Amino acid sequence: MNDMSKLTATAPAKLNLFLHVIGRRADGYHLLQTLFRFIDLADTLHFTARKDGVVRRVNEVEGVPEASDLVVRAARLLHRETGCTLGVDIEVEKCIPMGGGLGGGSSDAATTLLSLNRLWGLGLSRDRLMELGLTLGADVPVFIFGQNAFAEGVGERLQPWNLPESWYVVLFPPVNVPTSVIFSHPELTRDSISLTMRALETAAWHNDLQPVACKMFPEVAQHLEWLERFAPAMMTGSGACVFAGFASEAKAQAVLQQLPSAMRGVVTQGLSRHPLHDWVND
Ligand SMILES: C[C@](O)(CO)[C@H](O)COP(=O)(O)OP(=O)(O)OC[C@H]1O[C@@H](n2ccc(N)nc2=O)[C@H](O)[C@@H]1O
Numbered sequence: 001m002n003d004m005s006k007l008t009a010t011a012p013a014k015l016n017l018f019l020h021v022i023g024r025r026a027d028g029y030h031l032l033q034t035l036f037r038f039i040d041l042a043d044t045l046h047f048t049a050r051k052d053g054v055v056r057r058v059n060e061v062e063g064v065p066e067a068s069d070l071v072v073r074a075a076r077l078l079h080r081e082t083g084c085t086l087g088v089d090i091e092v093e094k095c096i097p098m099g100g101g102l103g104g105g106s107s108d109a110a111t112t113l114l115s116l117n118r119l120w121g122l123g124l125s126r127d128r129l130m131e132l133g134l135t136l137g138a139d140v141p142v143f144i145f146g147q148n149a150f151a152e153g154v155g156e157r158l159q160p161w162n163l164p165e166s167w168y169v170v171l172f173p174p175v176n177v178p179t180s181v182i183f184s185h186p187e188l189t190r191d192s193i194s195l196t197m198r199a200l201e202t203a204a205w206h207n208d209l210q211p212v213a214c215k216m217f218p219e220v221a222q223h224l225e226w227l228e229r230f231a232p233a234m235m236t237g238s239g240a241c242v243f244a245g246f247a248s249e250a251k252a253q254a255v256l257q258q259l260p261s262a263m264r265g266v267v268t269q270g271l272s273r274h275p276l277h278d279w280v281n282d
């Protein structure tokens with residue numbers, strides 16, 4: 001019999017297959033056009049309901065104090081929002097590198113919202129969870145949307161985008177790139193042309209945050225340079241991770257096998273949808 005007071009859930013990483021900065025809002029946030037793809041590199045979260053209303057993270061996560069962990073902030077947000085009197089113990093098994101542009105913290109937050117909506121029986125809709133998620137970070141809504149998607153605005157206006165089967169070599173440069181530092185750089189390109197989804201299908205894909213990240217963090221440029229020897233490569237999000245796509249797992253593995261011992265990376269498969277897509281009603 002299932003134990004209804006426990007839940008284990010996955011939180012996949014994302015790649016930005018392109019990221020064009022097309023403007024800036026009055027509040028300083030940047031307007032983007034980006035294509036999100038989920039990949040099977042994932043964190044695992046364990047939730048155990050409590051009757052006393054206490055929200056806790058029960059394990060240590062290096063570099064992330066409990067109170068600022070997005071899983072704890074997501075749980076407390078749901079408390080405030082719904083007045084729910086239940087609590088939860090959360091164990092976070094991190095696999096996604098932090099500050100890598102892979103959206104790990106955002107995905108953990110989204111998985112927490114989806115999981116507690118179930119565990120606490122809240123009955124919130126996908127749209128409401130996405131609205132709540134956006135208050136935690138610009139990357140959170142897409143993980144609740146649950147489909148690979150073209151995003152506009154700051155990442156909250158989403159349309160599904162079907163993507164072919166693909167494997168990616170993802171390299172982890174040994175630097176933690178703070179998103180706000182990249183977005184606030186004076187040399188950032190902020191005027192890429194806004195294109196329709198149809199035009200974007202055939203346009204040259206790029207990441208406007210990449211030149212600034214390469215300039216500030218030479219390790220990013222070095223990893224890109226190595227990967228470019230095998231296939232077109234790009235940085236994801238605000239970095240530091242870089243990736244290249246391949247039509248088969250064997251091709252991707254053949255590249256990874258040549259990785260110098262001083263560099264780290266993985267082969268990961270593109271997902272056709274988020275593993276928790278069906279956990280909430282539209
Ligand atoms: C670069 C991406 O990962 C692409 O998917 C996202 O746009 C970043 O999303 P995120 O990590 O959830 O970012 P947030 O935590 O919301 O924002 C971190 C900081 O980055 C800057 N920021 C973020 C997103 C955005 N569209 N414009 C910005 O200028 C803001 O200074 C903000 O204070």
Ligand SMILES: Nc1ncnc2c1ncn2[C@@H]1O[C@H](COP(=O)(O)OP(=O)(O)OP(=O)(O)O)[C@@H](O)[C@H]1O
Pocket residue numbers: 063064068069070071092097098099100101102103104105106108109139177179237238239240
């Ligand atoms: N559960 C969490 N997992 C990872 N980072 C977290 C978490 N909670 C809070 N954070 C904070 O968020 C910061 C960014 O983490 P994250 O892994 O989301 O960055 P990222 O991969 O660059 O993502 P993005 O593409 O959204 O910029 C971390 O440096 C950390 O301080």
